[in-house]
Amino acid sequence: MSRKFEGDQILVATHNAGKLQEITEILAPFGVKVVGAAEMNLPEPEETEDTFVGNARIKAHAAAQATGLPALSDDSGITIDALDGAPGVYTADWAETGNGRDFMMAMTRANDEITAKGPDAPRSAQFRCTLVLAWPDGHDEVFEGVMAGDLVWPIRGEAGFGYDPMFMPEGYDVTCAQMDKAEKNRISHRGRAVSAFIKGCFSG
Ligand SMILES: O=c1nc[nH]c2c1ncn2[C@H]1C[C@H](O)[C@@H](COP(=O)(O)OP(=O)(O)OP(=O)(O)O)O1
Numbered sequence: 001m002s003r004k005f006e007g008d009q010i011l012v013a014t015h016n017a018g019k020l021q022e023i024t025e026i027l028a029p030f031g032v033k034v035v036g037a038a039e040m041n042l043p044e045p046e047e048t049e050d051t052f053v054g055n056a057r058i059k060a061h062a063a064a065q066a067t068g069l070p071a072l073s074d075d076s077g078i079t080i081d082a083l084d085g086a087p088g089v090y091t092a093d094w095a096e097t098g099n100g101r102d103f104m105m106a107m108t109r110a111n112d113e114i115t116a117k118g119p120d121a122p123r124s125a126q127f128r129c130t131l132v133l134a135w136p137d138g139h140d141e142v143f144e145g146v147m148a149g150d151l152v153w154p155i156r157g158e159a160g161f162g163y164d165p166m167f168m169p170e171g172y173d174v175t176c177a178q179m180d181k182a183e184k185n186r187i188s189h190r191g192r193a194v195s196a197f198i199k200g201c202f203s204g
Pocket residue numbers: 013014015016019044047059074075076077078091092093095127160161162163164176188190
């Protein structure tokens with residue numbers, strides 16, 4: 001069934017367990033063995049670029065070079081219209097405490113900064129995901145996905161990870177943290193990007 005990965009492993013170059021679970025579930029029907037970065041004892045590279053694709057390239061190439069496996073990385077985040085696209089590539093940084101990540105703090109900051117723009121500030125935002133598939137020979141392929149929605153307050157739901165409890169996708173009246181996994185994967189930035197990857201790599 002698979003054109004490029006038949007009988008092979010693909011390394012998913014992320015240390016985020018939520019991402020790894022989503023990507024593993026979306027790829028499950030395609031007969032490719034998914035291995036995570038933590039399982040391979042890979043270090044977490046520094047994300048020094050100011051674009052999603054730049055940081056996705058750093059993560060994917062580091063993992064492919066270290067293992068000799070094709071490596072698929074995910075760089076993602078949220079762009080908030082009222083904040084001119086912030087936090088964007090710095091979405092994870094907003095949750096950083098110096099002692100692990102605190103997404104309640106990050107979501108509170110997002111809500112506070114929108115609220116500070118005034119009562120007419122839009123609540124619209126986009127989740128964005130850039131996947132880079134890096135090959136051990138040094139070439140790569142890029143796949144992207146976007147999900148539009150609104151940021152709600154107070155937060156709702158327990159499922160998912162990161163900013164899911166405040167993100168209500170367009171056309172829904174529940175947040176990503178109130179959806180089952182399959183539904184989120186069907187519409188999400190990551191689900192769309194992984195679908196593009198599947199089209200590119202499993203349908204030849
Ligand atoms: O579906 C999502 N639902 C909720 N939050 C999300 C989602 N997708 C990305 N996010 C947030 C989490 C993290 O704060 C940032 C990504 O940062 P990003 O550097 O790409 O990922 P990460 O550091 O968690 O893992 P890693 O770099 O090892 O892949 O955006």
